[in-house]
Amino acid sequence: MGGPRFEPVRTVRAYERIVEQIEEAIESGALRPGERLPSERDLMGQFSVSRSTVREALRVLQARGLVRSRPGDPHGAEVLPFSPAALHKSMTTLARVDELSLGELVQFRMVLDASANLLAARLRTQEQLEEMDAAIAAMRTAVSAGYDEFSAADVAFHDAVARASRNKLIQICTDVVRSIVLNLVSEKIAAAPDREALMRRSIRHHEEVLAAVRAGDGPLAARLARQSMYDYYVGYVPEDERPALRALLD
Amino acid sequence: MGGPRFEPVRTVRAYERIVEQIEEAIESGALRPGERLPSERDLMGQFSVSRSTVREALRVLQARGLVRSRPGDPHGAEVLPFSPAALHKSMTTLARVDELSLGELVQFRMVLDASANLLAARLRTQEQLEEMDAAIAAMRTAVSAGYDEFSAADVAFHDAVARASRNKLIQICTDVVRSIVLNLVSEKIAAAPDREALMRRSIRHHEEVLAAVRAGDGPLAARLARQSMYDYYVGYVPEDERPALRALLD
DNA sequence: CTAGTGCACTGGTCTGACCAGTAGGCTGCA
DNA sequence: TGCAGCCTACTGGTCAGACCAGTGCACTAG
Numbered sequence: 012m013g014g015p016r017f018e019p020v021r022t023v024r025a026y027e028r029i030v031e032q033i034e035e036a037i038e039s040g041a042l043r044p045g046e047r048l049p050s051e052r053d054l055m056g057q058f059s060v061s062r063s064t065v066r067e068a069l070r071v072l073q074a075r076g077l078v079r080s081r082p083g084d085p086h087g088a089e090v091l092p093f094s095p096a097a098l099h100k101s102m103t104t105l106a107r108v109d110e111l112s113l114g115e116l117v118q119f120r121m122v123l124d125a126s127a128n129l130l131a132a133r134l135r136t137q138e139q140l141e142e143m144d145a146a147i148a149a150m151r152t153a154v155s156a157g158y159d160e161f162s163a164a165d166v167a168f169h170d171a172v173a174r175a176s177r178n179k180l181i182q183i184c185t186d187v188v189r190s191i192v193l194n195l196v197s198e199k200i201a202a203a204p205d206r207e208a209l210m211r212r213s214i215r216h217h218e219e220v221l222a223a224v225r226a227g228d229g230p231l232a233a234r235l236a237r238q239s240m241y242d243y244y245v246g247y248v249p250e251d252e253r254p255a256l257r258a259l260l261d
Numbered sequence: 262m263g264g265p266r267f268e269p270v271r272t273v274r275a276y277e278r279i280v281e282q283i284e285e286a287i288e289s290g291a292l293r294p295g296e297r298l299p300s301e302r303d304l305m306g307q308f309s310v311s312r313s314t315v316r317e318a319l320r321v322l323q324a325r326g327l328v329r330s331r332p333g334d335p336h337g338a339e340v341l342p343f344s345p346a347a348l349h350k351s352m353t354t355l356a357r358v359d360e361l362s363l364g365e366l367v368q369f370r371m372v373l374d375a376s377a378n379l380l381a382a383r384l385r386t387q388e389q390l391e392e393m394d395a396a397i398a399a400m401r402t403a404v405s406a407g408y409d410e411f412s413a414a415d416v417a418f419h420d421a422v423a424r425a426s427r428n429k430l431i432q433i434c435t436d437v438v439r440s441i442v443l444n445l446v447s448e449k450i451a452a453a454p455d456r457e458a459l460m461r462r463s464i465r466h467h468e469e470v471l472a473a474v475r476a477g478d479g480p481l482a483a484r485l486a487r488q489s490m491y492d493y494y495v496g497y498v499p500e501d502e503r504p505a506l507r508a509l510l511d
Numbered sequence: 512c513t514a515g516t517g518c519a520c521t522g523g524t525c526t527g528a529c530c531a532g533t534a535g536g537c538t539g540c541a
Numbered sequence: 542t543g544c545a546g547c548c549t550a551c552t553g554g555t556c557a558g559a560c561c562a563g564t565g566c567a568c569t570a571g
Contacts (some may be wrong), residue, residue: 022332023524026320038357050552061525063313070276070317074324075351082272082553083532093358101325101347107288108343111429119430126372126509177505179361180369184434229508241446255427256382258479259376274554296516311556333563437515
């Protein structure tokens with residue numbers, strides 16, 4: 012006893028080492044978006060491994076959304092700007108396999124949207140207010156155009172609010188969770204018989220929210236935003252999940 | 262004009278088709294966590310592709326956290342239960358490459374933690390209250406033990422609150438963002454000269470939050486949680502980002 | 512009944528090959 | 542001289558076949 016304590020060695024696969032190195036180069040900024048990786052045949056020389064190993068590493072990097080390769084491209088794999096695609100993918104998977112319910116997703120949107128509005132009320136610029144105005148105007152004209160147009164304008168409004176919050180994490184999560192929710196309910200909404208009434212009420216709600224944001228009343232904007240989202244989605248949430256949503260209301 | 266409109270065909274790689282099929286089997290529940298995939302040599306037969314192609318597909322699935330393969334395992338790759346590891350990875354990448362600032366991360370934690378407390382105040386069980394009690398007790402004894410123990414107890418408290426919110430998305434995002442934040446500041450906190458005073462104040466704050474949760478006062482718990490987190494981290498956030506954090510306070 | 516051994520099979524890696532697709536230089540025509 | 546179109550060198554995608562170290566299980570010897 013008392014001799015040197017050895018730790019179990021974790022065998023690290025060759026392709027993992029390659030992933031680590033390239034990932035580090037990208038995340039540290041040594042490789043910038045738009046730049047190219049050497050070709051696979053070059054990389055196998057640089058890393059002293061076979062092409063299969065290089066390719067497995069590139070597959071992982073591609074799955075993480077860091078690079079993209081195109082067959083025949085003489086310039087090698089391209090380093091991509093960050094996109095929430097990988098985040099989106101894993102959250103979508105979560106929603107599918109881990110029985111994330113519509114109630115939880117909507118509740119999360121209520122939290123995010125309320126916070127975004129709270130922040131936006133204090134941090135918004137004049138330009139952002141105009142974007143929100145424009146989005147609501149687009150919603151009005153879209154009532155007769157159809158649900159897709161309406162939904163797009165609605166998304167534009169919430170995006171403008173999220174941007175005005177100046178928190179990228181809120182923007183990204185808003186975007187990701189919203190697209191999952193829309194994917195779950197858009198068909199139902201588009202087929203709803205009282206669709207037009209829903210749209211008109213939604214527009215009214217958005218106008219109230221925007222008024223609060225314009226007035227700089229964060230808490231009011233947050234409360235109205237929560238209520239608006241609740242009203243819009245509650246009909247599609249199972250009865251037994253609704254109390255949890257109402258717990259966020261005042 | 263007027264003829265059939267053709268869409269551009271997207272060439273789909275063979276390994277992508279394999280990923281899609283296995284992913285579908287897992288997400289639909291046809292393959293359950295703990296079950297095994299056929300061996301790579303079996304799969305190359307089933308999909309009529311070479312082993313390289315099968316392996317590239319498995320690498321993608323592994324990067325997404327859906328399966329794991331171990332060398333020598335005679336049972337083939339294992340289907341994993343969902344874990345937020347992939348989510349965590351992509352969010353960490355986001356924090357590194359997309360210049361996510363500490364201010365934004367802390368702000369997001371304030372939003373999540375406040376919402377979790379708001380919900381917990383209404384939905385918590387007696388058992389969860391006891392967990393929170395135990396976590397605070399552990400924080401007290403950890404003041405003298407060291408920062409690592411204290412931090413672990415602190416994490417346990419916030420986890421209990423997140424669980425009590427009954428929203429998995431909140432739990433996961435809390436977990437992911439917290440670990441990123443801790444990774445950024447834990448060294449600084451551990452080295453802070455007034456560390457012990459900070460810990461004691463933090464315990465007091467947690468006690469107040471817990472009292473509000475126990476009393477069922479959601480808005481109060483949310484407000485106290487925001488304030489507590491602000492106080493704990495504000496010293497590590499650059500001056501120019503602090504106003505955005507304060508915008509969340511009352 | 513158990514400890515130990517051997518074997519069949521696995522995943523990780525390598526080599527070497529072929530194909531279709533791309534970009535950029537080259538050729539030949541106007 | 543200018544440009545359209547072809548050529549070629551190279552790329553990524555895929556395949557085939559091979560070797561190795563490691564694993565679990567059945568079998569064997571005690």
